[in-house]
Structure formats: structure tokens, C-alpha cells
Amino acid sequence: MWTVEEHLEDILSTVRPLEPIELRLLDAQGCVLVEDVTVPVPLPPFDNSSMDGYAVRVADVTGASEEFPAVLDVVGDVAAGQEPGLRVGPGQAARIMTGAPLPPGAEAVVPVEWTDGGLGAGPATGMRARSQAPEGASGQVRVFRPAEAGAHVRRAGSDMKAGDRALTAGTVLGPAQLSLLASVGRATARVRPRPRVVVLSTGSELVPPGEPLKPGQIHDSNSFALTAAAREAGAIAYRVGAVADDAETLRTSVDDQLVRADLLVTSGGVSVGAYDVVKEALSGPAPAGGDNGGRGDDGDDGDEEAVAPGVEFRRVAMQPGKPQGFGLIGPDHTPVLTLPGNPVSSFVSFEIFVRPVIRALMGLPEDQLHRPRVRAVLAADEALSSPRGRRQFLRGRAEGDRVTPVGGPGSHLIGALAQANALIVVPEDVTSVEPGADVEVVLLG
Template identity: 40%
Template sequence: MTATADAEAAANELMPLAEYLGSVLRRLRALPPLDLDLTQAHGNVLAADVFAPHPFPAFDQAAIDGYAARWEDLAGAGRIGSHPSSLPKFDNKGRTVRLNVVGDLGAASWRPVRLTPGTCFSVAAGAPLPMGADVVVPVHWTDQGMAAVEILHAPKRGSGVRRAGEEISVGQVLARAGTYVSPPMVATFAASGIGHVMVRPSPRVVVVATGDELVDVGRPSQPGQVVDANSHALTAAAVEAGALAYRIGICDDDPEGLRGLLEDQTLRADLIITTGGTGTGPGDMLRRVLSRPGTGRGKVDFTDVALSPGTSLGFGTVGGEEVPVVCLPGEPGAALIGFEVLAWPVIQLLAGAEPVFRHSVKAHLLETVSSPGGLREFRPAHVAERRGGGHTVQPLAGGPYTLSGLSEANGLLVLGERVTTAAAGSTVDVLLLDRRR
């Protein structure tokens, strides 16, 4: 049997990634909803549909600065509906209309007023519309008179006016459950009279790096020492995913210390992410500790998944509250890929977001690449939009150089288990990474 055949045979014993993700996500539920005010709700996911309790605008109002009038009084001004630049010169033979200005209305005006024939009100944008008015003449279509005004041109009926409920009617669906609350959405809710909404809270994620060999950042690695890049990177990744993330730092391979640390963190975590110790080597303490169930302490299942890079992933619960825990490999590139594949959808599900996976596109591959048979490979890539539509994708460094590739990537090229070579010019799937650059 050839080395390639041996590798494929070994890969066939691994759990398919789709099957593994399905088994994990089915065990989770979105966090219980909270009633938050609008400012706090921003960035969270709605837990229920939101309906407008009041119309917007709430009353008939002027949409522009100008003069509120009755359209019937303006019918003789200029050529109705034409643009001022195309108007003929006026000869004072009925080509303008003169109206008496009986008052001024600002956005803070509140007393109801009524127009009578031959009169108008000077109004500011947002001011309540006088009863009987059905048009607002722009200031630059007049002589800007104060006691009386000459109307040089008549707008169309209804121009410059916003009617009550014109934009949002009572009972209208403003947003559906599962939608992120954006700044414009906050404005829409507020304008409709909504001060609080039901949202799923942002998951609180604790990140822990494990291993006796780890040292903190700020110095280079020495033999027997590895700088802890993972806890910093995964904390940033969790924030990017919408979580409230807390970096605990480094935990030594001490079984009791490890178990105690994780149980302590369950008091403030909705999800714990660990990195390192997921394999079966002599130094992989985390797998040995967490895979053993304890009384009321939960249990983590470690699974060899058909994934490249990093085949060994862990998922389960810890502590009496059975807080979910995701265990990622210790190699930085594999840890970040594992985060995208497993931790990202877990965070989205807890937050109540839909969909839970990143957006993907089909793209035209610019360079031939090889892939390990039997594994679903996620390779760093740069995606670009093609002129005329569609996307192109340029593979970046993968394999042992995945971390270097990820630092430049805005996407992940996805090569299926049956793909050993993807030719330049072929169409491939690409997972888009929103780096908010």
C-alpha cells in the first residue's frame, strides 16, 4: 500500500466535519433573552419580532424649509410641475401668485393652526403641517417674503409634505428575530416609540491557553518554551464574532489546577475556549483531564475530525452549570482554523444569530493547489470581486505556514475530502472572513 493510500485509509476513520458540527450544534440553545434599552441593545441579536407601536412620522409635517400652502392657491404660478431652470420670464400678468404669510412654524410648534384661502405659513423642515395645507413650496421658488410672499413656481400637489405613517405604519414589522440591531435600526425603533427590545445577550467567552511549555508574549521562544500567541488571537477572534471575550492567559498542565480554573470560570462564562492539549501525546494533559467525567462537572468529548489543519477537536461541558467548552489545537494556525470551523458557529448560535456560519461564495481559482485526501482543508486565501460579477480567489500559504497565510487572508478556500488537486480555473467554495478593514 502506498503512502498516499495509507493516508487516505487513516482519513476514512475520521468523522466527517459536517457530521461533527451537526452533533455539536444540536446540543446547544441560544442564551435566554434580555429586555435592554436601545443603546445597550445595539450589536445584539433580536430575540423576537419587533412591531411598530406608533406611526412614523407621528403627524403630518413639512419635509423641507419653505411655505406651507393650499395647492389650489398656487395653480397659476409658473408652469405647474416644471423645473425652475426652464421657467419663462414673468411679466406680472398672473405668472406669479401672492400669498399672505400668517405665521411661522418650527419643529417645536405644537398649537394646531388652519390655513384659509390666499394664506400660507413659513415652515421649517419637521414642523407640523397646518390643517388644509397640502404642499410646501421650497424657499428658492419664492421671493422669500416675510409678510407676503411671491410664489414663482407651483410644485406638484403633496410635494414637500410627509404624511403621518407614510414611512412606518402602526403594526408594521420593523425587524425579525435573529436580526442584528444596527445603528439605523436603533433610530427606527426610537422614531416608532420603542425604548426597549428583547435581545439575546452577547455570549461571554473565556479563553484559556494550556501547556507547561507556554510563556507570555514579549520575549522570543527558547528550547522548551513556546510564546502563547493563541490566547491573544482567540480572544480577538471571539470579539470579532460578537462575543464579550476575556483572556485568562496560561494554565500549566496540572490536572487539579486546570480543572479548578475551568470550574471557577463557569461563574462568568457562557462559553469557554481552550487551546492546546487536544492530542494523545504524553504532554496532552487537557484531553486526559476533561475527557473523564466528574460528579456534577460535565465531560468533554474529543473527536478526530476530517479537518485540515488540526484534526483533533473537543466539545462538551464543564462545571456544575455545565457551561459549554470548545477545545482547539495548540498550533496557532490550526487553532484559528478550528475557531472558524467550530467556535464561530457556536458563538453565533448562543447569540441567536442566523445563519450561524460565515457567508460563502463560489470563486474562480487563480492557481492550482493540492490538498490532503480524505480531509476537508481550509486554506487561507485572498478573495476579490471580478469586474462584471463573480469572484476570484488566490491561495495563500497553508500547511505548516497557515498562520502566515491567515494574517493576509480575507477568505478561506474550502477543498473537500475527495479533492487532492484543484486546478487553476476551476470553481471552488470560499468562506468570507469579515476583518472589518
């Protein structure tokens, strides 16, 4: 019997983060950056206006007021994206737009609301569109307030300087980090890719939803739950339909799928029965693989053979989820986690073992591998009982600092599982938990 920690530790110490690749920015969303990114040119690259207004010389607007405005000649427009083709001399102003470069000669920007906008009246509320009123780029403007040097000017490098470190290796790329990468000119980022997880359920009793049931049959649900959960954890997940309890069929399916798998997850067929196909098919020599799809490193053959392939099946001291398996198979030594087939067992096993593996493959740090855990007060009508020597994961509904069990401990209770948002953890040495007790809770989603 392995403890939960021993099994998890064995898996996490074996799997390695995926090799980094260069991805386009939006394909890298949610991925972990593996390089430090430095700023190649100052951000912003040039002094520019932070307002729509007029670029002026400080001396020309000193002491300006509504009563005694400074009257300046407008020598033209500076729009964003233009290299200014003009110079602001004494007694002159250039109309300037937010983000446009400060033209030579100018020292400050006065917002259009501090001027008459060239209309000869009181303070303007804005400019008319250039396409409708081209005359706004010429004539005279009355400025009603003074401006200090640098007023409403964003200096080159005021956001970041060339050589600054924009992002450090290990950063998870969300919207703001992608924005920064784009800002410094990066179209791609070097990241660990999302793992490709192939999900395969086994069981001759399984029929795809939407098809009628014959006697003895049920609908395959695990492959849907596990695929969705793998995606939610950050993976690119592929669902393979349920495979019948035949070792040769399963071996062929696994062989076929390995080419697109960074991780293989199976459900069912791992217990002590006479038809436990996963155990039968994967305990033996690993799938031959044959054509490795061009992904293996042929020069590594010697090393590959040094690692014994195949899956080791174990009993883990937990409920549900006792029968587990882990190993490396195929030419790329793809990690495989074989989960038990009861719906609740496979769901709990995913949360406790598979989710951390997916996140470790992504290169996420230790503190982001697992679901958050909190303490809560058990809100229940009667004591919970739990088998000695097994860590029990009961389904619960956490609200505030309380958690209420939903459904019983039966590992076939899918209805209750769909009402749960948490797992209540009962330690190995506890056999009964009274209402009102303080319990550990794993928060799902």
C-alpha cells in the same frame, strides 16, 4: 474518527441560542431581534412639511406666476417641534420649516425658492435665521407658483401606519433597523445577547508576548488569535492568559471563568501526549462549580444532573485539527470546545467549529452561521498533496476567481497564515490537486 460534519452537527444540535434579554438600542447592534415590532402610532404622527417654505391654501396660489404672484399675509412661523399656534385663513400664509406640522387651514406648502421669501424681490434662495431677522415671520410674501393640495406635505402614516409590522423576529439589528426602532419610540429591543466567550490557552511552554523567552519557551499567540476571532464572529470575548500543563491549575481556572462564559474555548492539551492537560482535567467529572454566581436556575437541579457533564475528546478526519473535544461543563452546562494547540490548527478549528457555535448562540439563521464558500481555480506551481481520509484545509490567498496556496501544510506556520485570506478545502477522498483545478474555498473576513 468523526467526520467534520458529524462533529459540527453534534455541537450545533446541542447548543441552544442564548435566552433573550432587553437591551438598549445601541447595545443591541448586531444582535438578533426575537419579537415582532409593530408601529404604535402612525409614522410620521402628523401631516408635516417636507420643505422649508410657506403653508398656504390652494385657492390662494392658483395661477400664481413670477409675473402675477399671489401676495399673502404672513401670519407667523411654524417651526419643527411646535404645535402650531396659528391658523391659515384665506389670503394668508404661515412660514413653515421642514418637519413642522401643517397648520390648520393650510392645504399645501410652497418651497421658499418659489417665493420672494418676504423680501419683495425675485425668487429667494432661503430664509434668514429667525434669530437674526424676526421680521421674516410677518409682513407679506409673494408666491410665484401654484401648489396642489398636499404638495410638499408628508401625510401622517405615509411612512408606516399604526399596527404595521415594523420589524419581524429574526431580524439582525443594523443601523437602519435601530433607526426604525427609535422612530417608533422604542428605547430598547428584545434580542439574544452577544455570547460571552472565554478563551484559554494551555501549555507550559507559553510566555506572554513582551516577556523574554527562556530555552524551550515560545510566546502565547493562540489566546490572542482566538479572542480576536471570537469578537469578529460577534462575541464578547475574554482572553485568559496561558495556563500551565497542570490539571489542577486548569480545573481551577476553568471553575473561575465559567461564571462569565456562555462558551469556553481552549487550545492545546487535547492530543495523545502524557501532558495533555485539557484532556486530563476535563475528561473526568465536570468542575464542581460550587457557587454558580447566581446565574443557574436552582429549581432545575434535577434536570442538570440528568445530563452527563464533561468533555468528549475525538479524532476528526481533518488536517490540521484532528484532535477536538466538545462537551458541557459546570452548573450551567456551559458548552466547551477544546481545540488543538498548534497555531494553525486552532485557527482552522475556530473557523470550522467555533464560529458557527458563536453565531448559533446569537440566534442567527443557518445561512449566516458559516463563512461564505466559493469555487476558485487553483493557481499553483505544483500539485497539492493531501492525506487520504482527511479533509485538508490549506491556507490560501483568494483574488478574483483564483486562489494561491500560501505556506505549506505545517500547522506551525503562522507567518503564512497571516498572509492568507482563505482556506482551500481538499476533500477526504482527494490526495492530489493539480494546478488549474477547481477547488472549494472558504473566504475569511
